[in-house]
Amino acid sequence: MALKIILTSAASWLLVGCTTPAPPPTGTGTAPTGPTTGVCNAQGAQFAVGKTAGASVVEEARQRSGSYMARVLRPGQMVTMEFNAQRLNLDIDSASVIQRVRCG
Numbered sequence: 357m358a359l360k361i362i363l364t365s366a367a368s369w370l371l372v373g374c375t376t377p378a379p380p381p382t383g384t385g386t387a388p389t390g391p392t393t394g395v396c397n398a399q400g401a402q403f404a405v406g407k408t409a410g411a412s413v414v415e416e417a418r419q420r421s422g423s424y425m426a427r428v429l430r431p432g433q434m435v436t437m438e439f440n441a442q443r444l445n446l447d448i449d450s451a452s453v454i455q456r457v458r459c460g
């Protein structure tokens with residue numbers, strides 16, 4: 357009986373982990389600002405290569421690429437490998453200088 361409860365509970369938690377979170381509601385200030393198409397175009401963010409990855413540079417790169425979100429990837433950092441067409445990736449070096457801009 358205890359094994360059945362444990363297996364049912366484990367299956368429930370696995371299903372919860374597979375759900376997709378809802379996008380943030382509009383008007384709360386949590387959604388990205390500025391023009392976005394949602395689909396990333398890394399060409400628009402190429403200006404950022406060689407600049408320090410500060411908040412304003414990252415946000416401007418996100419806006420210029422049309423991406424919904426951006427993430428800064430540090431050397432040796434573990435990251436998820438799923439492709440997301442709405443995400444801009446900024447690869448930086450140990451001094452926080454942007455080395456590469458790509459979508460995914």
